[in-house]
Amino acid sequence: MSFTEFRPETLLAVLPEIALFLLAGLVLGLDLIWRPSRRGALGWVSAIGVGLILIATGLFSRPGAEPQLVLGGMVRHDWTAFAFRTLILFATGVSCLLSIRLAGIGDRGEYFALMLVSAMGMSLMASAADLIMLYLAIETTSIPLYVLAGFLKGDDKSAESGLKYFLFGALTSTVMLYGFSLLYGMTGETQIYRLADALRAAHPAPASLIAVALLVLVGFGFKVAAVPFHFWTPDVYEGAPTPIAAFVSTASKAAGFAVLFRVMTLAFPSIEGFWAPALAGIAAATMTLGNLLAIPQKNIKRLLAYSSISHAGYALIGLVALSSLGRGSMLFYLLAYIVTNLAAFAVVILFAHSAGTEQIADYAGLSRRSPGLALALLVAFLSLAGMPPLAGFVAKFYVFAAAVESGLIWLAFLGVLNAIVGLYYYLTVLKVVYLYRSPEEAKPIVVPTAQAVALAACVGAILLVGIASGPWLDWGVLAAQGLF
Numbered sequence: 001m002s003f004t005e006f007r008p009e010t011l012l013a014v015l016p017e018i019a020l021f022l023l024a025g026l027v028l029g030l031d032l033i034w035r036p037s038r039r040g041a042l043g044w045v046s047a048i049g050v051g052l053i054l055i056a057t058g059l060f061s062r063p064g065a066e067p068q069l070v071l072g073g074m075v076r077h078d079w080t081a082f083a084f085r086t087l088i089l090f091a092t093g094v095s096c097l098l099s100i101r102l103a104g105i106g107d108r109g110e111y112f113a114l115m116l117v118s119a120m121g122m123s124l125m126a127s128a129a130d131l132i133m134l135y136l137a138i139e140t141t142s143i144p145l146y147v148l149a150g151f152l153k154g155d156d157k158s159a160e161s162g163l164k165y166f167l168f169g170a171l172t173s174t175v176m177l178y179g180f181s182l183l184y185g186m187t188g189e190t191q192i193y194r195l196a197d198a199l200r201a202a203h204p205a206p207a208s209l210i211a212v213a214l215l216v217l218v219g220f221g222f223k224v225a226a227v228p229f230h231f232w233t234p235d236v237y238e239g240a241p242t243p244i245a246a247f248v249s250t251a252s253k254a255a256g257f258a259v260l261f262r263v264m265t266l267a268f269p270s271i272e273g274f275w276a277p278a279l280a281g282i283a284a285a286t287m288t289l290g291n292l293l294a295i296p297q298k299n300i301k302r303l304l305a306y307s308s309i310s311h312a313g314y315a316l317i318g319l320v321a322l323s324s325l326g327r328g329s330m331l332f333y334l335l336a337y338i339v340t341n342l343a344a345f346a347v348v349i350l351f352a353h354s355a356g357t358e359q360i361a362d363y364a365g366l367s368r369r370s371p372g373l374a375l376a377l378l379v380a381f382l383s384l385a386g387m388p389p390l391a392g393f394v395a396k397f398y399v400f401a402a403a404v405e406s407g408l409i410w411l412a413f414l415g416v417l418n419a420i421v422g423l424y425y426y427l428t429v430l431k432v433v434y435l436y437r438s439p440e441e442a443k444p445i446v447v448p449t450a451q452a453v454a455l456a457a458c459v460g461a462i463l464l465v466g467i468a469s470g471p472w473l474d475w476g477v478l479a480a481q482g483l484f
Contacts (some may be wrong), residue, residue, distance in 0.1 A: 031109020176219025
């Protein structure tokens with residue numbers, strides 16, 4: 001690759017990745033030179049840095065009218081990548097804020113550096129246009145997450161979380177890489193935008209191509225926690241530091257959907273009649289299993305883990321609709337889900353920091369201990385359940401409308417039934433928060449500034465996206481069209 005390729009517009013196309021890498025280096029440098037008493041500010045440095053990167057990306061790294069291939073065709077600078085990068089950066093910034101002042105992680109420079117490097121990998125996943133770059137981006141994302149999931153060395157559950165995440169991730173990554181190698185063997189091509197033409201020219205047996213698509217789906221299914229690749233989710237969410245559980249459930253899931261969307265749509269259009277129904281079946285199983293297994297949970301992080309699985313199923317409905325509305329509604333759904341899930345995890349973090357427990361029964365009396373936190377949890381859970389006029393309701397409406405428009409009435413109907421099931425267990429938690437009493441009611445919960453900022457931003461976004469949904473859906477449709 002020649003140095004002449006590094007023109008200013010090329011650098012602007014990969015501005016988020018470069019900036020995140022430099023920010024991670026800055027955080028590590030400050031961790032080395034600052035006294036221990038000052039290292040509590042590393043979270044602020046990370047969060048503010050990510051916020052500035054998000055603003056700079058919006059101002060200087062917006063795609064032009066024509067998509068741009070850079071770095072030798074390894075990265076594609078288009079509206080699809082821009083949209084997913086925006087979601088990933090927002091989730092990363094909020095996760096950094098949620099980590100501030102937490103014991104064991106809030107003053108550790110390597111913790112924030114690993115999170116930033118993982119976010120860089122997610123950003124590259126969103127824009128990768130080559131199988132080699134895609135695999136490198138997935139591993140750049142995953143390896144720091146394995147470490148972060150087991151970051152609390154003195155906590156057996158955290159160690160178990162990191163090990164399980166690593167084992168499942170390594171296995172699915174190996175299967176996916178084998179699928180990539182077969183694709184290259186069939187076509188002699190790794191550029192995603194040339195794979196479809198190369199496959200048509202190679203005339204592989206349909207059964208062989210279907211087998212390759214299934215192998216590739218294993219890795220993507222793991223990243224989005226879709227059934228049957230969801231087994232790691234509840235244990236990892238429960239054992240990992242709670243901000244990392246929030247980070248994995250939002251930023252990592254968005255990156256997984258970016259890859260699933262780009263590769264399946266562009267590389268396998270010739271067997272769309274196979275993978276679209278297969279993903280529809282996976283969506284149905286993911287929604288149903290996630291919601292049913294969430295009902296008996298006693299730990300709120302495990303409940304949110306199964307909730308996260310179910311929401312992956314709802315988002316998949318938009319993808320399998322195979323329409324402009326479907327693709328746009330998938331992006332809209334991810335936006336609504338990210339801001340809502342981050343708000344829910346923010347409340348969980350603050351309550352656990354004060355009360356030292358994650359059991360749902362211990363949330364009794366929260367409405368009297370901290371009315372503001374209880375209200376934020378109410379907004380977040382009602383949005384996850386799909387109640388109007390919140391973001392979650394509009395998101396579900398759009399994906400179900402896309403399914404009906406594409407003739408997938410059975411899938412939309414099943415989605416509505418699952419939404420009713422989800423409403424049951426969300427309301428069960430809220431019943432404990434508002435109706436049950438506790439001897440701890442006299443002890444108020446202190447909300448630090450960082451977490452208050454994050455929570456206010458997410459709750460405000462839930463209301464904004466739900467009430468003024470039109471421009472956000474248009475944004476999602478425009479971003480999805482950038483794929484082509």
